[in-house]
Amino acid sequence: MSIEEPLEPVQLPLLVKEAVKREAERIGEEVKKAVEIASQIRKFLKERGLIYRTFEPKEALKSVAIDSDFTYPPLELVSGRLFIVIRAYVFGGGAYHKEKPRFLNEAFVKFLKDHWNERSSLILAKIFEKSLALQLLRDKENGLADFEVVLFDGEIIPRVISIRSQIEKELFEKLIDITSKILEYSERTGTPLIGVIKRVQGRSLEALTSIKQPFNDKAMGTLILEPGEYVIIGSIRDIIGKLGDRRPWLKKMVKKIPKASEILEILYKTFNPVLFELATKIEAYIPEKLRNEEYITYLISKIASITGQTGAPDPTDRADRLCSLRxxxxxxxxxxxxxxxxxxxxxxxxxxxxxxxxxxxxxxxxxxxxxxxxxxxxxx
Structure with a gap:
């Protein structure tokens, strides 16, 4: 007799438990070493007055958070591939649009033929997301929207990939053009751009301290900072000056988007309860007329005040949930x-x-x- 039952979880074999035990001993030594280096870095930063304090702002941050999710790789069909992107925005802290709701998600579906590869679809998804940010900044300039800051879930500037086809070249040039215009409208409207970096790989703190890091910036920031503290790692220009040989893609991006050299990398910890006491790493493009220490403290304090348990600003988390492609x-x-x-x-x-x-x-x-x-x- 055939009956239907839910799939049962696979039992964890004993050999895997033994492997975990062996690896835990090795990781323990790595973490111990990282804690010692984090202590050295904190001492270095404190002695030079490079660890700053946030304050409790009186008003909420008027923000618009933007995020997207997409099929990667696209759904493989007999005669091609089905590519799906969902993008979303969430207005927070009293921000609004006169002609749009406070939150919205939109879908883009495209049938791709064989000459489209997975990398092309990734660029296409970024174009779909960044074009939304550009439209909202234009609406702000025209008096249709009111917000202080744009929050991206991820980097502000695209990561350079090696171009392998004409389609990739055309799409990437379009993405560069949209990103350049976003920075331009940021200046024109006096609107900072914040990229919340969740999956951190870089070790940019080395550019500031010259101390070799065992782990990435987010991991080291989690060990170094106390709640209510932040450190400005430096601008993209500073980081290229110190670590340029290790960041060739970053040099390429600055050549294509000169304003990108002014983007700051910042680590902060909120006063709010956060799982695993995580630090948050962000990229921040601040318009030239606002580029001073007092305003940066004001901005980071406001962002930290709306950062929740996940270590990301709450509007960013809500946008992430809105565009989740299940x-x-x-x-x-x-x-x-x-x-x-x-x-x-x-x-x-x-x-x-x-x-x-x-x-x-x-x-x-x-x-x-x-x-x-x-x-x-x-x-x-």
């Missing part, structure tokens, strides 16, 4: 695409074959209702 959403888009194309050409059988998954085994993660449970055979 498996059931991907499945619904795929099914909807089959239905709509069938309606257009009037042949469901043909469309079902052409737009089916090229690897049907991958259907399960997308939570098609009929596939949410797998049959399991038992003998009675």
């Amino acid at each position: 498996g059931d959403v991907i499945g619904a888009v795929h099914q909807g695409m089959i239905a709509e194309v069938s309606r257009v050409i009037g042949d469901f059988s043909l469309v079902f074959k052409a737009l089916g998954l090229t690897n049907p085994e991958k259907i399960y993660p997308y939570e098609y209702p009929v596939w949410r449970r797998r049959p399991r055979t038992q003998r009675l």
Whole structure:
């Protein structure tokens, strides 16, 4: 008799537990060494007055947070790939748009032929996200929106990738153009841009301290800073000057977007309770007329005041949830695409074959209702 049961979790084998135990001993030594170096770095920064204090602001930060999520890699179909992007914005702290709701998410769906690769779709997703920021900054200049700062979930300037096709070249040039215009409108409207870096890999603190780091900036900031403190690592120009040989992609970006050299890298810790007592790393582009120590303290204090348990500003977290591209959403888009194309050409059988998954085994993660449970055979 065949009955349906939810999949059972795989038991953790004993050999994996033993491997974890061995690795834990090695990691313990690494962490111990990192704590010692963090103490040296903190002493270095304190002696030079480079650790600053935030204050409790009287008013909330009027912000708009922007984020996006996308299928990477795109959903592989028999005759091509289905690429889906969802972007979202959230107004917070009394910010508003006269013609738009306080929060909104939008979708972009594109059927890609074989000559489109995964890297091209990644650039396309960034274009979709950054174009929203540009539109909102233009609306602010025209009096349609009111906000103090734009919060990005991720970096402000795109990371350079090696261009391998004409499509990639055209898309990347468009992304560079949009990013340049965003920095231009930041200056024109007096609006700082903040990139909240969650997955930190860089070790830029070395440019400030000349002390070799065992871990990335976020990890070291978590060990170095106390709640209510922040440190300005330096501008992109400063970092290139000290670590340029290790950041060739950064040099390329500054050549393409000269204003990017003024972006600051900053680490801070909020007074609010945060899981694992995480520090937060941000990129900050501050318009020239606001570029002074007093305003930077004001801005970081306001950002820190709305930073929640995840170590990210609350509007950024809400935008992240709004654009989350879950498996059931991907499945619904795929099914909807089959239905709509069938309606257009009037042949469901043909469309079902052409737009089916090229690897049907991958259907399960997308939570098609009929596939949410797998049959399991038992003998009675």
